[in-house]
Structures are given as C-alpha cells and as structure tokens.
Amino acid sequence: MNSEATSTNSSRPPIPARLHDAPTAQGLTIPYLTLCHRGRVSPVWGAIDPERYALVLALRLCQVCGEDLGNGHGPGNRVVVFIRPQDWIRGIGPEPGLHPECAAYSTRACPMLAGRMPTYRSNAVAARITPCDDPQCDCLQWTPPGSESEEAQRAGKPADPWYSMLIDARDYQIVHYRGDESGPSGYGVSLRGIQVMRLRKVRGTAEHERTVLDVLAAALDLTRLTDRL
Numbered sequence: 001m002n003s004e005a006t007s008t009n010s011s012r013p014p015i016p017a018r019l020h021d022a023p024t025a026q027g028l029t030i031p032y033l034t035l036c037h038r039g040r041v042s043p044v045w046g047a048i049d050p051e052r053y054a055l056v057l058a059l060r061l062c063q064v065c066g067e068d069l070g071n072g073h074g075p076g077n078r079v080v081v082f083i084r085p086q087d088w089i090r091g092i093g094p095e096p097g098l099h100p101e102c103a104a105y106s107t108r109a110c111p112m113l114a115g116r117m118p119t120y121r122s123n124a125v126a127a128r129i130t131p132c133d134d135p136q137c138d139c140l141q142w143t144p145p146g147s148e149s150e151e152a153q154r155a156g157k158p159a160d161p162w163y164s165m166l167i168d169a170r171d172y173q174i175v176h177y178r179g180d181e182s183g184p185s186g187y188g189v190s191l192r193g194i195q196v197m198r199l200r201k202v203r204g205t206a207e208h209e210r211t212v213l214d215v216l217a218a219a220l221d222l223t224r225l226t227d228r229l
C-alpha cells in the first residue's frame with residue numbers, strides 16, 4: 001500500500017525494527033513498491049514502481065520492506081494481504097502481501113488504510129510523468145500506467161473498504177488471472193481455498209454498509225469464540 005505524507009503527528013507511527021534500514025521521507029517509511037526518483041529519497045506517493053511490483057510478486061517479497069515473506073516452513077510464518085470485498089468475490093487480491101509487522105505499520109502510516117483520504121490520489125499518474133532535475137534519474141523514461149491498470153482505475157475514485165487478512169505463508173500463492181468485466185488480466189494473490197486466520201476491517205466506507213468481508217469476519221470471530229467454549 002502506498003501512502004502520502006500528511007502534517008499530523010498521528011501519520012508518523014513508530015517505525016518497526018524490520019523497517020529501520022528502509023528509506024524514509026517526511027518521517028514515513030517509503031514502501032519498497034513505491035515509485036521513487038533516483039536515490040530513493042523522493043517518492044511519488046501513490047504511484048507503484050512496475051519493475052518492483054513484478055519482483056515483489058515473482059520473489060514473494062513484502063511490498064513494504066522488500067524482504068522475503070517466507071515459504072511457510074518456519075513456525076508461525078504468516079502473511080498479511082490487504083483486500084477489498086470485490087477482490088474476495090473475484091478470488092484474486094491485487095495487493096502483494098506483507099509481514100504482519102509491516103502491515104501493522106502500514107495500517108497506521110498509509111493514509112488510504114488509516115482512513116485519512118476520501119479518494120485515491122488523482123495526481124499520482126500525472127506526477128510520475130513529471131521529471132525531476134536529476135539527469136541520472138530514470139524518471140524521463142517513466143510512462144504512465146495504462147488506463148486498464150489497477151492504479152489508473154483507482155485514481156480519483158472514492159476509496160474502497162479495505163480489510164487486513166492474515167494467512168499462513170503456505171497459502172500465499174501468486175497466480176495469473178484473465179481479464180473480465182471486473183478488471184484487467186494480471187497477477188495477484190489467490191484468495192481461493194485458503195484458510196483465513198484473521199480478518200479485520202482497516203478502512204470503512206462512508207456508507208458503513210455491511211460487505212461480504214464483514215460477514216466473513218463476524219463468522220471467523222464466532223468460530224473462535226465457540227472454539228474456546
């Protein structure tokens with residue numbers, strides 16, 4: 001999840017140990033996935049680096065720290081995937097996974113997830129084609145994402161409700177999916193046949209409507225409750 005800096009202190013939560021070496025801007029960790037000008041000091045908040053996106057999916061890296069998410073063979077190896085109700089229905093999550101501690105940080109630092117932004121950034125797509133004055137920077141070659149891309153489709157739209165889903169790392173599988181009426185083709189996290197260990201809403205919508213994931217989260221809580229009896 002990309003984030004945009006704001007001036008309030010609450011937008012600068014403490015940075016967890018795993019992210020101590022990661023670059024920062026305005027007191028916030030720059031996620032590994034975020035498009036940056038040369039030197040990774042000047043992020044284009046809200047824009048995704050397409051090369052890093054491909055790497056993160058292919059190598060099972062955390063989208064925030066860029067480290068290996070693990071293959072599930074270690075004890076307690078868990079992965080968090082941020083999903084929306086429409087992702088669950090489609091069976092594919094376009095957001096790459098995160099370590100639980102990186103997810104906890106993102107939930108507090110990312111304006112989209114923390115509920116501080118009513119809509120996705122509409123200028124992210126435009127910002128990435130504005131070159132900086134560093135002649136060594138790649139930004140002259142940056143091309144705007146196609147109008148079919150997830151990023152372009154989100155731009156300027158009202159924000160979706162987002163949920164944090166905890167799964168076993170063995171259930172974290174990247175699959176290719178074909179385009180249909182709900183979105184273009186691409187790669188994403190398979191949401192079919194997985195065991196959801198925990199599901200929490202991290203960002204609601206203005207309407208407070210109950211989504212399929214609210215129902216699932218309530219069912220999981222009920223199961224946990226009855227397991228304890």
Ligand SMILES: [Zn+2]
Binds near residue numbers: 133
């Ligand atoms: Zn640049």
Ligand SMILES: [Zn+2]
Binds near residue numbers: 064
């Ligand atoms: Zn991480």
